[in-house]
Amino acid sequence: MNKVPSAGKTDELTLAQVMLPEDANPRGNVHGGTLMKLADTAGGVCATRHTRKRVVTVVMDSMTFEQPAYVGDLVVVHAQVTWTGRTSIETEVNIRAENALTGEVRQISTAYFVYVALDEHGRPSPVQPLKVTTAEQRRKWAAAEDRRTRRMQHRLEAAPTA
Numbered sequence: 001m002n003k004v005p006s007a008g009k010t011d012e013l014t015l016a017q018v019m020l021p022e023d024a025n026p027r028g029n030v031h032g033g034t035l036m037k038l039a040d041t042a043g044g045v046c047a048t049r050h051t052r053k054r055v056v057t058v059v060m061d062s063m064t065f066e067q068p069a070y071v072g073d074l075v076v077v078h079a080q081v082t083w084t085g086r087t088s089i090e091t092e093v094n095i096r097a098e099n100a101l102t103g104e105v106r107q108i109s110t111a112y113f114v115y116v117a118l119d120e121h122g123r124p125s126p127v128q129p130l131k132v133t134t135a136e137q138r139r140k141w142a143a144a145e146d147r148r149t150r151r152m153q154h155r156l157e158a159a160p161t162a
């Protein structure tokens with residue numbers, strides 16, 4: 001039986017979608033929520049392919065929209081695993097919009113999503129560590145560690161006191 005080749009690197013994923021009127025407000029600006037959903041989808045699929053487990057989103061860092069995306073634009077979402085803990089995975093998600101007629105590309109947003117892998121009982125489950133081999137991966141890992149420290153501090157501060 002012929003083996004179908006894999007869909008590419010399992011720690012990275014690019015999704016592309018043309019923005020339609022239902023994705024936007026009456027003036028044609030794409031909703032932030034539409035872009036957030038695409039970003040979460042790309043990050044979640046990336047985390048699933050890395051872990052080969054069911055994952056849930058536990059954190060989405062604040063997201064800034066630097067430029068607008070419009071109806072008709074091709075929105076390209078690139079997700080990449082940047083860090084792994086025991087059961088959690090961070091992905092960096094970059095969103096760009098391309099005007100397919102002119103080729104103009106606009107940087108829309110970069111955000112970080114953390115997912116937790118779950119076992120068959122819905123409990124956090126260990127993930128395979130990310131292999132960090134290049135200088136760029138090491139730089140992203142170190143930055144992710146800093147974000148992780150800040151999130152843990154925030155979690156501690158937000159925890160209800162008994």
Ligand SMILES: CC(C)(COP(=O)(O)OP(=O)(O)OC[C@H]1O[C@@H](n2cnc3c(N)ncnc32)[C@H](O)[C@@H]1OP(=O)(O)O)[C@@H](O)C(=O)NCCC(=O)NCCS
Nearest residue numbers: 055056057058059084085086087088114116124151152155
């Ligand atoms: C995700 C969930 C299972 C974690 O449960 P929990 O009891 O907090 O589990 P733990 O304390 O063992 O944490 C599991 C991992 O999540 C990480 N985590 C939990 N809260 C976090 C936060 N606020 N920031 C960063 N990481 C966090 C922990 O550090 C741990 O990672 P590690 O194993 O790599 O160190 C639970 O919070 C949940 O079900 N949340 C709802 C998820 C959801 O419905 N998402 C939206 C739809 S997908």
